[in-house]
Amino acid sequence: xxxxxxxERELQQVxxxxxxxxxxxxxxxxxxxxxxxxxxxxxxxxxxxxxxxxVFSYLPMFGVLISFQxxxxxxxxxxxxxxxxxxxxxxxxxxxxxxxxxxxxxxGLLSLLFGFPAPIxxxxxxxxxxxxxxxxxxxxxxxxxxxxxxxxxxxxxRALSEQNGLFNDIAHxxxxxxxxxxxxxxxxxxxxxxxxxxxxxxxxxxxYLAALSGIDPEQYAAAEIDGANRWKKAIHxxxxxxxxxxxxxxxxxxxxxxxxxxxxxLLMQSPTNMGTxxxxxxxxxxxxxxxxxxxxxxxxxxxxxxxSFIFLIATNWxxxxxTDHSLW
Amino acid sequence: xxxIIVVMIYPLLHxxxxxxxxxxxxxxxxxxxxxxxxxxxxxxxxxxxxxxxNSYKNTLLYVVVGTPISLxxxxxxxxxxxxxxxxxxxxxxxxxxxxxxFNGGLIPTYLVIQSLGLINTIWALVLPGAVTTFNVIxxxxxxxSIPIEMRESAFMDGANDLTILFRIYMPLSKALLATFGLFSxxxxxxxxxxxxxxxxxxxxxxxxxxLEQMIVQGNFTQGAGGNLAAxxxxxxxxxxVTIQMAVVVVAMLxxxxxxxxxxxxxxxxxxxxxxxx
Numbered sequence: 052x053x054x055x056x057x058x059e060r061e062l063q064q065v066x067x068x069x070x071x072x073x074x075x076x077x078x079x080x081x082x083x084x085x086x087x088x089x090x091x092x093x094x095x096x097x098x099x100x101x102x103x104x105x106v107f108s109y110l111p112m113f114g115v116l117i118s119f120q121x122x123x124x125x126x127x128x129x130x131x132x133x134x135x136x137x138x139x140x141x142x143x144x145x146x147x148x149x150x151x152x153x154x155x156x157x158x159g160l161l162s163l164l165f166g167f168p169a170p171i172x173x174x175x176x177x178x179x180x181x182x183x184x185x186x187x188x189x190x191x192x193x194x195x196x197x198x199x200x201x202x203x204x205x206x207x208x209r210a211l212s213e214q215n216g217l218f219n220d221i222a223h224x225x226x227x228x229x230x231x232x233x234x235x236x237x238x239x240x241x242x243x244x245x246x247x248x249x250x251x252x253x254x255x256x257x258x259y260l261a262a263l264s265g266i267d268p269e270q271y272a273a274a275e276i277d278g279a280n281r282w283k284k285a286i287h288x289x290x291x292x293x294x295x296x297x298x299x300x301x302x303x304x305x306x307x308x309x310x311x312x313x314x315x316x317l318l319m320q321s322p323t324n325m326g327t328x329x330x331x332x333x334x335x336x337x338x339x340x341x342x343x344x345x346x347x348x349x350x351x352x353x354x355x356x357x358x359s360f361i362f363l364i365a366t367n368w369x370x371x372x373x374t375d376h377s378l379w
Numbered sequence: 380x381x382x383i384i385v386v387m388i389y390p391l392l393h394x395x396x397x398x399x400x401x402x403x404x405x406x407x408x409x410x411x412x413x414x415x416x417x418x419x420x421x422x423x424x425x426x427x428x429x430x431x432x433n434s435y436k437n438t439l440l441y442v443v444v445g446t447p448i449s450l451x452x453x454x455x456x457x458x459x460x461x462x463x464x465x466x467x468x469x470x471x472x473x474x475x476x477x478x479x480x481f482n483g484g485l486i487p488t489y490l491v492i493q494s495l496g497l498i499n500t501i502w503a504l505v506l507p508g509a510v511t512t513f514n515v516i517x518x519x520x521x522x523x524s525i526p527i528e529m530r531e532s533a534f535m536d537g538a539n540d541l542t543i544l545f546r547i548y549m550p551l552s553k554a555l556l557a558t559f560g561l562f563s564x565x566x567x568x569x570x571x572x573x574x575x576x577x578x579x580x581x582x583x584x585x586x587x588x589x590l591e592q593m594i595v596q597g598n599f600t601q602g603a604g605g606n607l608a609a610x611x612x613x614x615x616x617x618x619x620v621t622i623q624m625a626v627v628v629v630a631m632l633x634x635x636x637x638x639x640x641x642x643x644x645x646x647x648x649x650x651x652x653x654x655x656x
Contacts, residue, residue, distance in 0.1 A: 086466045092540035093459035097471060100456025103510040107491070108478040114487020124490075173383070192387050198634050200569030200587050203627050206594040207390045210397060210620060217393065249386070314572045318591065332485075339486040340576050352484035360480065 118350035124343070131346075138350035147329070155330040155355070158316070159308030161244050167304055169248050170255035171297065175285060177256065178263050190260070193253025201250075205318040208246055209233060233319065236326040243319060243328075247312065258300065259293060266292035298370045306363035309355050331355050391631075398422070398624035421625030431626070433582060434589035438568060441585055445505035446563040450556055452510050457518030458544045462530075475512040489576060503577040504570065514559060521555045522548055565634060586630050594623050 087094055113128060118138060120131040142148040173193070180186040196204070211217045212232035219229050232238045270288050279287070290297075313332020320328045331351055339348025398421050425431050459465045460472065483491075488507065497503040525548055533543045549556065571587035578584060584592075 083466070090459075090464075090466055093462060093465050094467065096455045096540065096544070097459045097467065099452050100510045100515070101471070101474070103452060103506070104475060104478060104512070106495075107488070107507040108483070108512075110491045111483020111487035112481055114483045114490065117487060117490070124493075127494075189384055192384050195391075195635075195638065196387060198565050198569075198638060199631060200571065200590070202569070202571050202587055202591045202594060203631055206590065206623060206627050207394055209594065210394065210624065211390065213620070249390075252383075253387070317572075335485050336576075340489060345486055345490065349484065349486040352486055356482060356484060363480075 114349055115353055117346055118353045120346050122346040122349070124345070134346070138347045139354065141347055142351050150326070151329050151331055151334050154327055155309055155332070157327075158240060158243065158330055161240055162247055162312075163304060163308050165244050166248050166251065167301065170252050171259055171293075173252055174256040174259035174263060175289060177260060178289070179281070190253065190256070194257065195253070196250045197254035199250075201312075201315045201318060204246055204250060205315065208242060208319070212242075233321050234323040236324040236328070239319065239324045239327045243316065247315070255300075259296060262293040262296040263289065294374060298374055302363065302366045302370055305366040306359055309359045309362070394624050394627055397620060398628045421621040422629075424622050425625055425629060430581070430584075431586075431589065434584050434586045435629075437583060438585040438587070441501060441504055442564050442567045444501060445509070445567045446560055448505060449509045449514075449563045450560055453514050453518055453559070454544065454549060454556075456510060457515050457522055458540070458548060460515065460519045461522035475515060478512050492577065498577055499580055499583065501583075504567065504573050507573075508566065518552075518555065518559075521552050525551055561637070564637070568634060590623075590626055590630050593626060 116128055117131075119133055119135055120128070121134045121137070122128075122131045143152075177186055177190060177193075180189070212230075213219070214229055218232060222228075222230055230238065232242060266289065270292075271284060274284050274288055310332060313330055313336070316328055316330050317333050317336060320333060332355075335348045335352045338344045339352075399419065460468060462468070465471075492498065492503050492507070497506070529547055530543055533547060538546070568585075569587050570585070571591045574583070574585050574588045575591070578588075
């Protein structure tokens with residue numbers, strides 16, 4: 052063809068653009084089907100895991116529907132009658148419902164209040180130990196309780212709370228009469244939170260210690276030169292240094308406090324301390340599993356999950372506003 | 380610090396001491412950290428109790444089946460996710476991330492297991508927790524740190540992804556597997572609640588549940604001892620607490636023994652996971 056030089060170059064450019072567009076189109080066409088086949092091993096390997104998550108995590112999500120039904124096992128999800136918010140109303144209509152709810156909230160808040168700072172303080176103290184050997188020993192011993200079954204821990208607790216057990220020995224030492232720790236509603240919360248700290252202290256501290264090891268030692272050296280004492284160093288270097296870790300763990304913890312280890316609560320409940328020990332988690336177990344009242348149990352469980360989620364989002368938002376650290 | 384050590388260890392010593400003490404001394408409440416009136420009645424009871432051995436056997440079975448399953452399937456799905464060119468990488472990641480936030484809850488999970496006909500089977504215990512998003516993420520992070528060249532050269536040698544996972548990646552991730560293997564073992568070993576709700580048959584009880592029946596429910600007959608225990612206690616031959624403590628010691632023993640060995644891998648594994656995350 053007889054085209055002038057400039058026009059020829061323009062044509063070439065048009066051709067080039069056309070070619071890459073064409074290539075992209077062809078790429079997209081060879082996208083899903085062919086690429087899946089190309090990577091068939093990878094896909095096959097992922098398949099079992101997908102199945103697991105699908106069946107055991109996603110399928111139960113449909114349980115949400117049960118909360119709004121008068122669920123009957125024989126009729127199943129699609130056959131049971133719908134009752135709207137009836138299940139929720141039943142729960143809160145019952146005076147015990149509000150008590151259960153408040154118990155759950157209080158227990159969760161107390162666990163957070165006492166249980167969250169403890170590992171941090173422990174990690175800070177541990178970090179101060181100069182002898183690396185001693186530190187390792189203390190650390191190893193400290194997270195041993197985490198591996199012990201909750202049943203065993205409650206068993207130990209019961210043994211220590213006996214009439215002639217250690218706790219009462221201490222009580223007598225202070226001139227108090229014998230206390231029935233497991234029967235008294237007033238003692239449930241201290242025992243629960245206290246044993247929770249005993250169980251989780253060393254374990255949670257691991258994460259904080261890892262974060263602490265990431266702080267630049269030069270900062271400490273500089274502070275030393277400026278004449279900072281231990282306390283000042285801790286506040287101005289250490290804490291800000293592990294602040295991101297603290298905030299993230301805080302956000303995650305807040306999301307979980309309402310679930311507050313209901314299994315341990317179940318183990319520590321007695322007919323006489325239900326006033327403080329009856330929480331949503333154990334109620335769901337009793338109503339749902341024992342009494343087969345699935346609809347109501349699912350409903351209150353759902354409510355708890357939603358509230359926990361809201362807590363999670365709120366804490367994340369707060370954290371982002373106040374400290375610039377957040378989960379997302 | 381010393382106080383902390385004391386606080387951590389004291390209960391364990393106390394329990395051990397009680398398991399070996401005579402009833403008379405127990406009633407007097409004199410026991411602190413070592414046995415008084417040395418008496419092995421509690422342990423004798425255990426040894427003679429078939430239900431105890433059965434529970435122990437069950438627990439071992441559940442652990443031996445459950446832990447490899449969890450390690451295997453979590454690795455299988457983490458590997459593709461660690462490969463940048465994986466077709467389904469983004470959608471799959473989102474698919475998994477959602478489960479971090481939304482959870483069916485106890486009742487719906489129970490109903491799913493029930494409708495699958497898994498009640499009273501080992502699978503109710505072992506399958507639900509086999510693949511969790513949190514674990515997958517950590518596995519993926521560890522796999523990502525393995526140089527991609529290894530995979531490429533393995534391809535040239537004619538391997539496919541499956542072989543690469545088993546022959547290269549997993550051997551290189553020993554700390555990871557040891558750590559999560561330990562978590563899985565301890566998790567299954569100590570689990571009493573799932574067996575409680577999924578098993579109707581006493582012969583399937585693991586040791587943790589056996590313990591729960593004895594300690595928390597004070598139930599020495601049905602789940603725990605048969606009438607042997609009830610008789611022994613009624614005859615004041617043995618204090619129930621002694622038996623309980625003996626069972627506690629025996630139930631804890633494997634974990635306590637495993638602990639120092641696993642520890643080595645363990646601190647490394649956690650640090651890797653924590654820092655990388």
